[in-house]
Structures are given as C-alpha cells and as structure tokens.
Amino acid sequence: MEWNFRVKGLTAGVVSRWDRESVAALPKVEQDHIRQVVDRAGELSAKAQSLGAVITDFSKVLCCEHTVYLAA
Secondary structure, eight states, X not given: OOOSSOOTTOOTTOEEEEOXXXXXTSOHHHHHHHHHHHXXXXXXXXXXXXXXXXXXXXXXXXXXXXXXXXXX
C-alpha cells in the first residue's frame, strides 16, 4: 500500500508497534493517517483470507487493548 502522507514512527524497513497509548501521543492528523492505514490493512487482510468480516480495525486499537504491528 502506498500513501500520500507520512506518520512519525512509520519508517521504511522498520516494524512499528501501535496501541492506544502510542496512537494517543500522535497529533490528530497523524492519528487519522494511522487509522487509514490500519483500516485498509484490515480490509485487505480479510479479503486475502476470504473472511466474511474485517477483523483488524482502528476502533479495536483505541477501545480494546489491541496492538497492531506495521511494517512500512
């Protein structure tokens, strides 16, 4: 996936860890960018696995002690 924005903490070749606290520390605009990345990755993952529903989404990171690892 390619994006027209940058998020502090998403670095090429590095796996980054995102949870409620790390997302909350970002400026609002970067929180929205992480939301876009996580939600799209969840959609593509569900499609690739032929799942009936998206399992990974940003709302779970915020509300439910979920952690997402992203490689840029």
